Amino acid sequence: MDHSADLFQGELHKKVCGVIASACVPDPMERCIYENLLFLKSTEARGATAAISQLLAGGGATERLELTAILQPAVPAELHAGIGWLPTVPTRLVDPGVVRTFAVKALVHWVFRCFRRKLRPGAMLRAWVEVSLKMYGQEMDRSAPDIRVYPFPISLMRQVRFLASLRGRRLTWSFEGVPYRLADFIRALRGRLTDRGLAQAEAFGYLAHADELVRAGITTLYTSDEFEVGAVVMHQRLGGSGVRSVNTAHGVGGYCPRIAYTEFRVISRSQAAFYQRDNPAIRYTLRANANRALVRLPPVPAGQTGRSVVYIHQNWEELGFTFEAGIQQRICSALTEVAKIPGIRISLKVHPNSSKKTLAALRRDWPGAILRDFADLPAIKPIFIIMNSTTYFELGEAGPVLACKDHTLAPELYFGEGLDAFTLDALRSRIAELMDDEAWAGALARQKLQRAAELCL
Known part of the structure; x- marks a missing residue:
């Protein structure tokens, strides 16, 4: 790869993924998840974006450039003639590793659910590591939300330290997980889970989880899950049931282009712009700790020149x-x-x-x-x-x-x-x-x- 991932943070990549998702998935709910999967988990989609970007930069196509015909809406009409349009669509667009690891993901969520306690009505916090609590410091003091800890595969030891800190602070918490379907786990284990099947599996799990939260009387959900491809349907279902969902950005980048929060606390104006174009109904506010200095240094002695x-x-x-x-x-x-x-x-x-x-x-x-x-x-x-x-x-x-x-x-x-x-x-x-x-x-x-x-x- 001779370019950075910044190429895939722009409007072109969102357009490419949206065009593919619209052509391949008729169900609107599944389509949102599939678009998120393509945006974050598809080398094929990134390759198409890179090719179109090069085409736009050069003002024309090389003889060897070939694209699937469903991408025509993503390319200006005046450039169509120089492209070899293929009538077929690859059967697998989401990276194979994502499908293979779904079985492991589902299993870990089930394990967490084995140790969960009963949900408490009122406010709830989806937590992974220590920053989950830091993002909602005022809410922790004011409403003491029910802390539910979800799997954090990126760094097991970081989550272990987080759990130790919860115990040390004597905070009440519980393990939690998404109730993925056994049939989808078996398909993934056998290598038979298709791209659309993966989107359906995420949809089923997150919709079932949303229903659990509604039945338990959750009124406000605090989270930071814009990186979770299937979370969009959970927040759609929660919003339709009158549950307020508040998301706080955990990094400066753009993650899933399709989201459905009540409120999104972003880090910057640029980040808000990334999400607003496709999700205008959300209320965007500035993350509380984004506008103050968090790094405090000792005073520099007089005469110090280094x-x-x-x-x-x-x-x-x-x-x-x-x-x-x-x-x-x-x-x-x-x-x-x-x-x-x-x-x-x-x-x-x-x-x-x-x-x-x-x-x-x-x-x-x-x-x-x-x-x-x-x-x-x-x-x-x-x-x-x-x-x-x-x-x-x-x-x-x-x-x-x-x-x-x-x-x-x-x-x-x-x-x-x-x-x-x-x-x-x-x-x-x-x-x-x-x-x-x-x-x-x-x-x-x-x-x-x-x-x-x-x-x-």
Whole structure:
């Protein structure tokens, strides 16, 4: 792959997935789930988006470009003549691994359900890890929602630590899961679950779960599940039954294009725009902790002239984003050279979902400090380096943030226009410029203005 996943955060990819879903799935409810599956879990759909993007950029098609005919609505009519339109549609568009792992997913949800206690009427919180509680701090204090913990396959140990913290705080909680159908589990186990069958399986499970919540007397559901492809039908059913569902974005990116919350607490104006076009009926508000500084640094002593350059690490390798992982490696290599500038100290803030293998590799290869928490930063004026981390908004007034805009990376999708962006070749010189106190202060002042505009709906 010679482009970043940012290509698949735009309107073109949403259009491609929507066109395919409309042509393949007649049922409106299943179609929403299938579109979400294509958007997040389809290499075939991403390939089509990349091909059409290249076509649009070049103004015409190469002789070898062939696309399935159902994609014609996604391509301007004047470019149709140069494309070989295929009459057939691939039988499998969703990545095979997603179908194979559905059986495991269903099994883990059943295991969690074996240890669930009776639902309590009133407010409920869908939780996975510690950030689930942090997102709803005020609600936890005000209404004490019923905490239901769902499987978190990305990092088992992170969820174990979360459960330990719940016990330590003496909070009442319960395991919870989606009641997936046994027949779908068996089909997935035998490799007979089709793309549409997968959408139907998710629909059945989430609709059944919605009915459980309604029968239990749930009045408000707090969640952060815009990454769950089937959750859209649960929230549709809940909304139709008078249950208020509130979702808080857990990252800066766009996930499922089809959602159905009552209220969506987003991180930025750019993120709201991503969802609003296809889901205008939802009330969009700003996430409470998105508009305040979460990173507090110790005061810098008078006369201190150095800089602390901090790279915000992301676990691209573990998520399968090989292109981004390669760019991250090049940034780290560039920062190794930056460390040779007199007065520079480099650090890496490791992603909380990083595996032991990743941590071991970082300790072996990274020449600077590895941080688990920003509180460990030295009392030196900082410069932060990111790709597309939510930390951009959480850094607040701590220091200038430089965002990588190179090799098809598009940070403006997440943080808005007017960023202090850099290319790999210019990173060292940009950091050298910020060694000057006046330049550092000016960059921070401009960032505050840009950030304020982005945090205004």
